[in-house]
Structure formats: structure tokens, C-alpha cells
Amino acid sequence: MATWQIVHTTRYAYPAPARRALHLAWLQPRATAEQTLLAFELRCEPVASEMLWHTDLYANPFCFMEHLGEHDSFAVISRAQVCVADAGWPPDAGRHPWEEAVNDGQDPESCEFALSDHAPELLARLRGYALPSFTPGRPLAEAVLDLNRRIHQDFAYVSGATDVDTPLAAVLDTRRGVCQDFAGVAIGCLRALSLPARYVSGYVEPVVGGQSAIGASHAWAAVRDAHGRWLDFDPTNNAVPQGGHITLAWGRGYADCPPLKGILYGGGGASAPQVAVEVTRL
Amino acid sequence: MNQEHTAAVKPADPVAAYRQRRQGLDEMLDAQGRLRPAWRRLGQYVERLGADELRRRQSEIDRRLREDGATYHVYGSPEGPQHPWKLDAVPLLIDDAQWQSVARGLQQRARLLSMLLADLYGPQQALKRGLLPPAAVLTHPGFLRGLVGAPLPEPLALPLYACDLARGPDDRLWVLSDRVQAPSGIGYTLENRQVMLETQPRLYRDQSVAGLGGFRDTMERLLSHLAGEEGAAGLLTPGPYNETFFDQALLATYLGIPLLQGDDLDSSGGWLRMRFEQPMRALLRRVDAEWCDPLELRPNSLLGVPGMIELVRRGRLALINPLGSGLLENFALIPFLPGLARAWLGEDLELPQVxxxxxxxxxxxxxxxxxxxxxxxxxxxxxxxxxxxxxxxxxxxxxxxxxxxxxxxxxxxxxAPAVHSTAPSVGDHGLLPRRVVLRAFAAADGDSHAVMPGALVRTSRDATDTDTRGFVGSPSKDLWVLAQSAESAVSAGRHCLRPTPIPPRAADNLFWSGRYLARAEMLARALHAWHWRVESDRATTLGERLLGMLGALAGMSPPAEASMADRLGALVHGDGRPGAGFAAQLGQLEACLDAIRDRLPGEAVALRQRLTATATASGADALEEPLTVLWALQGALEDSLMPRDGGAFLSCGLRLERALGLLALLEGLLQGDVTETARLGDAVLAAVGATGAYRRRYGWPPEPAGVFDLLLREPDFARSVAHQLEILEYAAARLPALPIAARVGWAAKVRQIAQQSLTQPLESDADTLALIHALRERLQRLSDDISEYYFPTGLPLQALR
Structure with a gap:
């Protein structure tokens, strides 16, 4: 059992004043079987005219914020204390042949996460990459851990190599990316085999010398076994989360649960935000 | 085709000729070639009229639709995007008993789809219980996950339902597809009915045809039910370039609700509002869902309103139809609907489906x-x-x-490929068989849907065409449901419309309609009055100066090296820059007028159509026809648009522009060689149409002081600056009143301008020039203030991630 404090700050400076702004934020760590939220606060500068919390279809909490009136900078600061169990995967999880977890078209959750939007050509490439790990009859857990290891080995973590619009095909070509891309490759591979996979947005314990996305938010993947249990794995770090991963939200992909997105009236052109994430063990 | 032409040997009886031409299942004739009972009266009527009279009726209908500016836009069409809407002179007839059974089937289908919509965006029992394969739903791009759990209209989640139907070989009407995302066609159906009523009154009266007025009332009830007691309703349109803009404008007019584009609205403070107006709580939506909210859907969309989904989530906005309802247009659902109907309604589907x-x-x-x-x-x-x-x-x-x-x-x-029935359409030589597809409409009314007793009928290009996409651009038909007795027929009476607030974009377009109207009119008049002067004075500087003044009115300088005739021609045809030259000014005027189609009086619509026809033909020496149309248009608009219906914006723009144009001419008069001033004064008076007024009052030849007196300060002369300012003050006082302080402000501002122009002493040309510059600057500032206050903000939207 580990208790974490997270301070996640996103700051924008606009070249020209914005007259109004609307934002959606998936920044509150969700409740899970392994994770309990002890304290949480979301603050904006300037103060929002309105902040409203909702729950999306995957039961992630998200916040709608509106800013009225002129402002030329904007910051969102979230503080959370989260308790995470360090159990890892249940010992019997994913012992069955991986083929048994393949989407049979009957279960809505399985369909939701197994169906892919990718073009057939890209799916074929992903299947080709995944198959060496998914030999016939191999237990799901073993196959997924092998895929996790191979992605970690074959792809280079290069900060700034990609952005949220970089297509997966380009990541496959260059074999470079950030955590979202590592998760994207893993999810793409699983869905290419009709296995249900989801994208998990969150934070990770800082490890000295590791590729743990210090100072930024993190992302990894999860696969659903034949009994409907979700098994998280982190190809960026070749790890299975064991108390050091704090989950914010999950969805089919990044677009379902971005930490922050918004629309400005005015603002004078796009500017990249400054993002700072501090993860501290309490 | 050949067959049709060979059969064109002047048939005395169109029905007899049609009997030879039709192939297979037909709406008018049964298998033995006899008139079906519902068609007997129409058949006799058509026999009496004969082919020539039928064709004459058809031209009458074509003319009426042209006058109304009825269009259907087709992108990438070789004939240009604007296609005239076409209506066939022969209606499609169906007897009441048959229609009632179709209507029951449509009600059932609309109820089932309402239940399915509520389920798929709610508990998803249909997926969990295996009534629908999940992949059939979850892969469809119309499934908007952000709307899962959001409130839907009650008691029926799908307020508006449209369905394409065609008659199959078993003589029943079959469902081809469901149209629920943002069904089009109600406006066209209403237009068709109105045109039929006006061009075929006898045929209509003889038949006891079910009227469409009741359906209008249903839609109005639906809107006020969803908007609640305090809320307003509107129609959200993608804008005048959308393929069915005419349909949208007509429906908004008919329902008495404002026609809105995304930037007319914002979601500030948790309510959807048009600037300064009460919250808008129900929107008839003609923008496809994925374009409706750049915050949550396509971030680059400019057609929607950021934050719209949030308002839906909070139960503060109902959309007709709801965002996400496009999921029901999913063809993969069709094979599972019979099972759903049995499971949820305990009934079999009444209408057969493809x-x-x-x-x-x-x-x-x-x-x-x-x-x-x-x-x-x-x-x-x-x-x-x-x-x-x-x-x-x-x-x-x-x-x-x-x-x-x-x-x-x-x-x-x-x-399975469908074979549709044919119905008679008017061709060059009598009646021709054309395949028909009906679009029927139903609107939620209490706890069931009310079906419109009519439909939009589309026809194929020829007798064998079965590809419904090809139906675009071929004539439509009006569907007449024939009641058993006269009593059951409800008249399609005209309804009185509520005054609707002016949306920012409509205000903008009204104001600029006025400005472009005045601008084009002054330029045309000056060109008309001066072209011979310019050509005969080519050796003098006068010609150059007149050209310079024309350039000021046209917003361009004609190429210096060209011949006088070419330079005049350039002022008419422009130099390719937007708004430069007479033709471009007319183009801008047309675009403004088209965007406020729903607010224009009928005669203005007809004149706007004539504008296009005259503009193309005119050169500098042939501007009489466009000028006449512009004058008539000005009269039609200023006389019949009440200030609160938008007339105030139009008059402000028109008067402001005219004052600016007069100031430009007067400035030109000051900037010349003294020896030419009399001739220049003569030219300016001619360009304004003030020669007679001047001569009667001041004698001849004109003196500058007299010209300034008349054109600048004489309030009784309708073409003076002073008179423009009087009307401007009147119109400005009637600009929409919220907040009240600003309303007082507009008129007071104009009064100050007017006083300055009347009272400032003009001792020298320099004084006069200074006054002209001061007036121009103050008028331009007034225009900017009105724009900033009433028109869309024009702030660029920016998506952040």
C-alpha cells in the first residue's frame, strides 16, 4: 500500500487576451478497486466563473470549467492524495489461452474496447508486430508481458518526438515516441487481434534513471481477460503497475480522457502549455 | 427516352398516352390500365386540360418557384451549386384509408426508434440482452459517447422523425430508410403545397385534400413544450451555402422562429443565448451533430456553439433532434428492428422494410x-x-x-434492390412515368407522434432509374391525402407569425444589405449619368476627375493606361478584389439578402431573383434595368420590413452608406480646378438625380455654395445628407432596445452628427472639407459601434489541448 501526493500544474500564456474560455478536465483520479482518493482539489487561475463535475460513460469524473471576461493567462492546478494497493495482477489472471479473451461480439464492454478505428493496412501491420508474442494457445498474461517487453525494447522514448496528433503509423515507422505512443502501439496490437484493450491516463512514481515521464502525466494500457478482469501494463517502463501507478481515467484512447482540453474566444493563436507534475510518496 | 419521344404524337388525351408509356407498377393506373379510384377525378381533369394546358401550368409553377428563389444546392455540380427547386404540376394522390395505415406504421416506428435512442444513450439493455449486436451500434460514427447519460426529450426521445418510403410490388409502401439526424424537406413540402394552392386552386378544391396546417401546429406545440414557459426556440442552420438552406429558411419563417448560425449564439453563464435575449431552450438542429460543439466534437468546426453538449447535459437545452440521434440512421439496425418491436412493444412492425x-x-x-x-x-x-x-x-x-x-x-x-412504382410527371409532350420516393414526417405530440398528412415526393430522372441519389435535381411532387369527406379535410391556412428577435448575423446581413444596396445604387446612378461625360471629356481633366470619383464609389481605381471605355467597364466588372466594382457590390448584396431569406418580404425575394438576371448583362451604358430593380428593392425592403423585424438595421445601413456616398461626391467637387467647378457641379447633381431640384431652387448654372446647401443641408430634399441623417436617427432609435441605455445612445449620436453638419459655418472650402471629413469619420465610427454591439463578435475560436 502506497500513498501519493500529486500536484499537476498546466499553465498557458496567451499572446492576446481571450474573452471567454471553456475547458474540460479529466484530472481527478478515479476510484478503482486498487485505488482510493483521499483528498482532491482543482483550482484555476483566474478563478473559473463556473466549475461543474460530471461522470463520463466509463465512470471517469471530469470537470467542465468556464471563464468569462478577458484574461491573458490560464492555469489549472490539481492536488490529489491517493492510496494505491501494490497488489499487481491477481495470480490467476490471464492464465487462459489468449484466444479465449478475443471479442466474441456479444459482450458490450468487450466490443467497446476491442473494435478498432484503424485502417485495415495499419491493422495488418500491428497484427504482424504482435503475432510473435501471441503464439497459438499461449496464456494471455504471458503473451501480454512479452508484448510489453518487446515494445519497450523496440521503441525509443524520445520526449517531444510526437504530439497528440501524431498518427500511430508514424510511430510505427520511426519507432520513437512518448508514453501515449507506447500505449497506443500496445492497444493497437491487442485490437488487431480482437482483444479488448483500453488506454489509461495517470501518473507514475518517479524512478531515478527510469523512463518514467517525470514532470509530465503518464499513460499506459490494459487488456481485458476472458473473465472480464482488466490487467494494466506499462510498455514505457516494461512494468506491471504495482502501487506506483496512479490512475486518472481510462477510455478507448487519448481523446476519450485528455487531462485538459478547451476552446478559447480570442487568445491570439495557439501556444503550448507549461506542464509540471510532482509525484511524492507520503 | 426514344420511346417517350415516339409516343409524343400530340396526344389529345394525356392519360391515354400515359397508359401506353408506363411500365409496371404505377400509382395512377392499376394493372389493367384503369385509373385507380383516388385518381379518377384528377384523371378526368387532366384529360380535360390536355397536354398543352398541362405544360402551361408547369411553366406557371416554374415561374412561381423562381420568384420565390426556391433552390437546392448541389456541390460540385457542373451547372453551379444553386439549382432551382422543381415541382411537378401533377400531385401524387393517396386515399385516406391507405394513408392512415401508413401513418400508424410510421407512429410505431417513431416510437420504437425513440425507445431505442433512450436505451442506447442510457441503460443499453438492447445490447446487454442481446437484442442488438453491440458491434452494430458501437462502430457507427453517429454514436456520440459524450452524450451517454445526458437527458433526452421526454416523453419521446426522438421529437422529429422522417422516413423515406416507396411502393413495392405487393402494392404496399415500404420503408427505405429512416431520417432522424436532422431531417430536411418540411420547408420544401410547405412551399410545394403553397405553390400548388396558388397555381392549381380548382384541382385542389375539388379533391378535399388534407391540409398541412395541423402539422405546423404540432411542431409549434412541440417547440414550446421543449422550450418551456420561459425559453425561446430557434433553428440552427449551417448557413446559406448549405444544400437545403431554402428548406431551413422556409421552415423557420413558417414556425415563426429565428434562423440562427453558430456564431449567433453562445453558451455563456450556462444558458444558450442570442445576444441580449432570453435563453434559447429548444433548437431545431440542421447542423450535423459532429459539427455542433467544437469543445467536445470536431475542434475545428465553426458551425456549432462551444459548450452546447454541456448545456444538454445540464438539461438546459433540447435539440430537435438530439445530438447523437444520427446513430438511428444506422443501416445495420434494420434487420434487428422487427425483433426489438416484438420485445419492447409486443407488436410486429406494421410497415415492411427493405x-x-x-x-x-x-x-x-x-x-x-x-x-x-x-x-x-x-x-x-x-x-x-x-x-x-x-x-x-x-x-x-x-x-x-x-x-x-x-x-x-x-x-x-x-x-435487396427495390423496384419502386411510377407516377405521372409533366414532360414536354404530356405525361411521363417517373419512379417516386416519399419522404414522410412525424413530430412528437404528447405521448405519440403526429404524422404530417402529406409528404415530399421525389421523382427519378427517367422511368427505369432506381438509384435514389439520382433523384436530386429532378422535380418533386406534392402528396395529396384525399379525405373521405369534405369535413375531415383541414385547410392549410396561413398563420400569423410572432415577431422574432433579430440574431446577430441577421442584423449584420440586414445592415450590410442596406449598405450594399445604397452603394450599388449610387455607383450605378453615377455611371449611368456620367459615362457619356467621361467619354466626351477624355481630353480634359474633367474626365479624369469623374473617373476618380467613380473609383471612390466603386472602391477601386480603374487601370490608368486603358481606354476610357475599358476603364468604365472595369468599374462595372471590378478588378477581382471583393466588393470592388458594381458587379461585386451586387454580388455582396445578393449574398446578404440570401442569408436573410427568412426575413424578406415576398416582393423583395422576387426582385432579388431579377437582380441576378440583370446584373450579368449590364455594361456601363446599360444600367437602367439594374437601377430600376435596385430602386424597387429599396422600396420593397424599407416599406415592408418593420423596424423591429430588422428594418431598423437595414435603414441604418442604407442611410449611412448613402450619406457617405454623398460626402464622397461633395469632396470630389471641392478638389478641382475652379474653371471646371460648374461642369463638375452639374455632373454631381446629375449623379444624385438633383438637377431639377437644383434648377428650380437656385437657377442655372450651378454654383458650389448652392450644391452644398442642397446636397448637404437641405432636410426637405430626400437625397441630401441632412435627410439621410433624419431617417438614420429615426432608424437608430428603433434598433433593438437591450440594454436600454444604448438605445437612447444611438439616436443621440446621430442627432449630434446632424447638428454639426447643419450648424457649422462654412466660410471657405477648407471649412467645408473639414466638415466632410469630420462627418465621414463620425459616421464610420457609428457603423463600427453598431457592428460591435449587435453583430457576431468575429473572435477566432481556438482549440487548446
Whole structure:
């Protein structure tokens, strides 16, 4: 059992004043079987005219914020204390042949996460990459851990190599990316085999010398076994989360649960935000 | 085609000739070639009229539709995007008993789809209990996950329902497809009915036809039910370039609700509002869902309102139809609807539907591949691609299609090809058989849907065409439901419209209609008055100076090296920059008028159509016709648009522009050689149409002081600056009143300007010039203030991630 404090700050400076702004934020760590939220606060500068919390279809909490009136900078600061169990995967999880977890078209959750939007050509490439790990009859857990290891080995973590619009095909070509891309490759591979996979947005314990996305938010993947249990794995770090991963939200992909997105009236052109994430063990 | 032409030997009786031409199932004639009972009276009527009279009626209808500016836009069409809307002189008839059974079937289907919508965006029992395969729903691009759990209209989640129907070989009407995302056609149907009433009054009266007024009342009740007691309702349009803008404008007018574009609205403070107005709580939506909210859907969309989904989530806005309802247009649902109807309603579907196989089911896919060439293939969503006829593909294309289907079978359905019935349409030589498809409409009314007793009928290009896409651009028809007795027929009476607030964009377009109208009129008049002066004074500087003043009015300087005639021509035809030259000013005027189609008086609509016809033909020496139309248009607009209906914006723009144009001419008068001033004064008076007024008052030849006195300060002369300012003050005082302080402000501002122009002493040319500059600057500032206060902000939207 580990208790974490997270301070996640996103700051924008606009070249020209914005007259109004609307934002959606998936920044509150969700409740899970392994994770309990002890304290949480979301603050904006300037103060929002309105902040409203909702729950999306995957039961992630998200916040709608509106800013009225002129402002030329904007910051969102979230503080959370989260308790995470360090159990890892249940010992019997994913012992069955991986083929048994393949989407049979009957279960809505399985369909939701197994169906892919990718073009057939890209799916074929992903299947080709995944198959060496998914030999016939191999237990799901073993196959997924092998895929996790191979992605970690074959792809280079290069900060700034990609952005949220970089297509997966380009990541496959260059074999470079950030955590979202590592998760994207893993999810793409699983869905290419009709296995249900989801994208998990969150934070990770800082490890000295590791590729743990210090100072930024993190992302990894999860696969659903034949009994409907979700098994998280982190190809960026070749790890299975064991108390050091704090989950914010999950969805089919990044677009379902971005930490922050918004629309400005005015603002004078796009500017990249400054993002700072501090993860501290309490 | 050949057959049709050979049969064109002047038939005395159009029905007899039609009997020879029709092939197969027909609406008017039964298998033995006898008139069906519902058609007997119409058949006799047509026999009496004869082919020539039928054709004359058809031209009358064509003319009426042209006057109304009825259009259907087709992108990428070789004849340009604007196609005239066409209506066939022969209606489609159906007897009341048959229509009632169709209406029951439509009600049932609308109820089932309402339940399905509420389920798929709610508990998803249909997926969990295996009534629908999840992949058939979850792969469809119309499933908007952000709307899951959001409130839907009650008691029926789907307030508006449209359905395409065609008659099958069993003589029943079959469902071809459901139209629920943002169904179009109600406006066209109303226009068709109105035109039929006006051009075929006798035929209509003889038949006891069910009227459409009741359906209008239903829609109005629906809007006020969803808007609540305090809320307002509007129609959200993608704008005047949308293919069915005419339909949208007409429906908004008919329902008495404002026609709105995304930037007319904002979601500030948790309510959807048009600037300064009460919250808008119900929106008839004609923008496809994915474009409606750049915050949560397509971030680059400019057609929607950021934050719209949030308002829906909070129960503060109802959309007709709801965001996400496009999911019900999913062709993969069709094979599962009979099972859903039995499970949820305990009934069988009353209307037969086109046989459909969803390729996501292995057995269905096997069947489809085994019968490939005999079927029609289509993606489950319209936005994923068009209908494909495998039988018409070559071997390579066929293999490629099969590979695409095998790669993503859940995205494909196959349908049995449908054979539709034909109905008589007016051709050059009598009646011709054309295949018909009906679009029927139903609107939620209490706890069931009320079906419109009429429909929009589309016809095929020729007797054999079965591809409904080809129906675009061929004539439509009005469907007449024939009541048993006269009592059951409700008249399609005209309704009185509530005054609706002026949306920012409409205000903008009204104001600029006024400005472009005045600008084009002053330029045309000056060109008309001066072209011979310029040509005869080519050796003098006067010609150059007149050209300079024309350039000021035209917003361009004509090329210096060209001949006088070419330079004048350039002022008419422009130099390619927007707004430069007479033709471009007319173009801008037309665009402004088209965007406020729903607010224009009928005669203004007809004049706007004439404008296009005259503008193309005119040169500098042939401006009389466009000038006449511009004058008539000004009269039609200023006289019949009440200030609160937008007339105030139009008058402000018109008077402001005219004052600016007069100031430009007067400035030109000051800037010359003294020896030419008399001739220049003569020219300016001619350009304003003030020669007679001047001569009677001041004698001849004109003196500068007199010209300034008359054109600048004489309030009784209708073409003076002073008179423009009087009307401007009147109109400005009637600009929308909220907040009240600003309303007082507008008129006071104009009064100050007017006082300055009347009282400032003009001792020298320099004084006069200074006054002209001061007036121009103050008028331009007034224009900017009005724009900033009333028009869309024009602030660029920016998506942040």
C-alpha cells in the first residue's frame, strides 16, 4: 500500500487576451478497486466563473470549467492524495489461452474496447508486430508481458518526438515516441487481434534513471481477460503497475480522457502549455 | 427516352398516352390500365386540360418557384451549386384509408426508434440482452459517447422523425430508410403545397385534400413544450451555402422562429443565448451533430456553439433532434428492428422494410458474398460512403470491395434492390412515368407522434432509374391525402407569425444589405449619368476627375493606361478584389439578402431573383434595368420590413452608406480646378438625380455654395445628407432596445452628427472639407459601434489541448 501526493500544474500564456474560455478536465483520479482518493482539489487561475463535475460513460469524473471576461493567462492546478494497493495482477489472471479473451461480439464492454478505428493496412501491420508474442494457445498474461517487453525494447522514448496528433503509423515507422505512443502501439496490437484493450491516463512514481515521464502525466494500457478482469501494463517502463501507478481515467484512447482540453474566444493563436507534475510518496 | 419521344404524337388525351408509356407498377393506373379510384377525378381533369394546358401550368409553377428563389444546392455540380427547386404540376394522390395505415406504421416506428435512442444513450439493455449486436451500434460514427447519460426529450426521445418510403410490388409502401439526424424537406413540402394552392386552386378544391396546417401546429406545440414557459426556440442552420438552406429558411419563417448560425449564439453563464435575449431552450438542429460543439466534437468546426453538449447535459437545452440521434440512421439496425418491436412493444412492425443483411454476422456475410452481384452494398453510415452496386463493378473493383468488407464486416450492410412504382410527371409532350420516393414526417405530440398528412415526393430522372441519389435535381411532387369527406379535410391556412428577435448575423446581413444596396445604387446612378461625360471629356481633366470619383464609389481605381471605355467597364466588372466594382457590390448584396431569406418580404425575394438576371448583362451604358430593380428593392425592403423585424438595421445601413456616398461626391467637387467647378457641379447633381431640384431652387448654372446647401443641408430634399441623417436617427432609435441605455445612445449620436453638419459655418472650402471629413469619420465610427454591439463578435475560436 502506497500513498501519493500529486500536484499537476498546466499553465498557458496567451499572446492576446481571450474573452471567454471553456475547458474540460479529466484530472481527478478515479476510484478503482486498487485505488482510493483521499483528498482532491482543482483550482484555476483566474478563478473559473463556473466549475461543474460530471461522470463520463466509463465512470471517469471530469470537470467542465468556464471563464468569462478577458484574461491573458490560464492555469489549472490539481492536488490529489491517493492510496494505491501494490497488489499487481491477481495470480490467476490471464492464465487462459489468449484466444479465449478475443471479442466474441456479444459482450458490450468487450466490443467497446476491442473494435478498432484503424485502417485495415495499419491493422495488418500491428497484427504482424504482435503475432510473435501471441503464439497459438499461449496464456494471455504471458503473451501480454512479452508484448510489453518487446515494445519497450523496440521503441525509443524520445520526449517531444510526437504530439497528440501524431498518427500511430508514424510511430510505427520511426519507432520513437512518448508514453501515449507506447500505449497506443500496445492497444493497437491487442485490437488487431480482437482483444479488448483500453488506454489509461495517470501518473507514475518517479524512478531515478527510469523512463518514467517525470514532470509530465503518464499513460499506459490494459487488456481485458476472458473473465472480464482488466490487467494494466506499462510498455514505457516494461512494468506491471504495482502501487506506483496512479490512475486518472481510462477510455478507448487519448481523446476519450485528455487531462485538459478547451476552446478559447480570442487568445491570439495557439501556444503550448507549461506542464509540471510532482509525484511524492507520503 | 426514344420511346417517350415516339409516343409524343400530340396526344389529345394525356392519360391515354400515359397508359401506353408506363411500365409496371404505377400509382395512377392499376394493372389493367384503369385509373385507380383516388385518381379518377384528377384523371378526368387532366384529360380535360390536355397536354398543352398541362405544360402551361408547369411553366406557371416554374415561374412561381423562381420568384420565390426556391433552390437546392448541389456541390460540385457542373451547372453551379444553386439549382432551382422543381415541382411537378401533377400531385401524387393517396386515399385516406391507405394513408392512415401508413401513418400508424410510421407512429410505431417513431416510437420504437425513440425507445431505442433512450436505451442506447442510457441503460443499453438492447445490447446487454442481446437484442442488438453491440458491434452494430458501437462502430457507427453517429454514436456520440459524450452524450451517454445526458437527458433526452421526454416523453419521446426522438421529437422529429422522417422516413423515406416507396411502393413495392405487393402494392404496399415500404420503408427505405429512416431520417432522424436532422431531417430536411418540411420547408420544401410547405412551399410545394403553397405553390400548388396558388397555381392549381380548382384541382385542389375539388379533391378535399388534407391540409398541412395541423402539422405546423404540432411542431409549434412541440417547440414550446421543449422550450418551456420561459425559453425561446430557434433553428440552427449551417448557413446559406448549405444544400437545403431554402428548406431551413422556409421552415423557420413558417414556425415563426429565428434562423440562427453558430456564431449567433453562445453558451455563456450556462444558458444558450442570442445576444441580449432570453435563453434559447429548444433548437431545431440542421447542423450535423459532429459539427455542433467544437469543445467536445470536431475542434475545428465553426458551425456549432462551444459548450452546447454541456448545456444538454445540464438539461438546459433540447435539440430537435438530439445530438447523437444520427446513430438511428444506422443501416445495420434494420434487420434487428422487427425483433426489438416484438420485445419492447409486443407488436410486429406494421410497415415492411427493405431486406437488409448486416455483414457483422457471419451467416449474413456468407449470404451476402454468395449473392453479391444481386445485392446493393452500403456502409452502415451515410458519412462512410455511397451505395455500391457490385453487379456494375469490374472484376478488380469487385475483389477490392470484397476485401474491404472482409476487413471490417461490421461496417457494411447489403440490401435487396427495390423496384419502386411510377407516377405521372409533366414532360414536354404530356405525361411521363417517373419512379417516386416519399419522404414522410412525424413530430412528437404528447405521448405519440403526429404524422404530417402529406409528404415530399421525389421523382427519378427517367422511368427505369432506381438509384435514389439520382433523384436530386429532378422535380418533386406534392402528396395529396384525399379525405373521405369534405369535413375531415383541414385547410392549410396561413398563420400569423410572432415577431422574432433579430440574431446577430441577421442584423449584420440586414445592415450590410442596406449598405450594399445604397452603394450599388449610387455607383450605378453615377455611371449611368456620367459615362457619356467621361467619354466626351477624355481630353480634359474633367474626365479624369469623374473617373476618380467613380473609383471612390466603386472602391477601386480603374487601370490608368486603358481606354476610357475599358476603364468604365472595369468599374462595372471590378478588378477581382471583393466588393470592388458594381458587379461585386451586387454580388455582396445578393449574398446578404440570401442569408436573410427568412426575413424578406415576398416582393423583395422576387426582385432579388431579377437582380441576378440583370446584373450579368449590364455594361456601363446599360444600367437602367439594374437601377430600376435596385430602386424597387429599396422600396420593397424599407416599406415592408418593420423596424423591429430588422428594418431598423437595414435603414441604418442604407442611410449611412448613402450619406457617405454623398460626402464622397461633395469632396470630389471641392478638389478641382475652379474653371471646371460648374461642369463638375452639374455632373454631381446629375449623379444624385438633383438637377431639377437644383434648377428650380437656385437657377442655372450651378454654383458650389448652392450644391452644398442642397446636397448637404437641405432636410426637405430626400437625397441630401441632412435627410439621410433624419431617417438614420429615426432608424437608430428603433434598433433593438437591450440594454436600454444604448438605445437612447444611438439616436443621440446621430442627432449630434446632424447638428454639426447643419450648424457649422462654412466660410471657405477648407471649412467645408473639414466638415466632410469630420462627418465621414463620425459616421464610420457609428457603423463600427453598431457592428460591435449587435453583430457576431468575429473572435477566432481556438482549440487548446
Amino acid at each position: 431486406a437488409t443483411w448486416w455483414c457483422g454476422q457471419p451467416q449474413a456475410l456468407d449470404y451476402v458474398l454468395a449473392n453479391f452481384d444481386a445485392l446493393i452494398l452500403r456502409p452502415i453510415a451515410r458519412q462512410l460512403g455511397p451505395v455500391i452496386f457490385p453487379g456494375r463493378l469490374d472484376a478488380a473493383a469487385r475483389e477490392m470491395l470484397i476485401a474491404r468488407i472482409r476487413a471490417r464486416p461490421a461496417l457494411w450492410v447489403a440490401q
